[in-house]
Amino acid sequence: MDRLGRSTVQLLMLLDDLRSRSVEFQAITQGIDTTTAMGRMVYGQLAVFAEFEREQNSVRTKAGMASARKRGKHIG
Structure with a gap:
């Protein structure tokens, strides 16, 4: 799901467009x-989880970079 769109809204708009x-x-x-109500619900939930995971990856990356800078590492 995270390869189809960058946000829950974008993924839901894609499904609506399709x-x-x-x-x-x-x-x-x-x-x-998505031909079934259950499938559309699963799609929506996975879209939410994909957006959450993307945001968490960003938070972890920024924290790791800040930690490396504090230790004097050059971040390139």
Whole structure:
């Protein structure tokens, strides 16, 4: 999911755009099938989790870089 869009809103807009063109989204390995209410719910939840994980990665990266700077490491 994190490769399809950068935010929950963007992923939901993508799904809406696909559906407006009579295209349904399926991701077999993730068990997502937007032809069903359950599949749309799973898609939405995974979109939220993907955005959260992206934000957490950013927080961890910034914290790691700040820690390295405090130890005198050059961040390039």
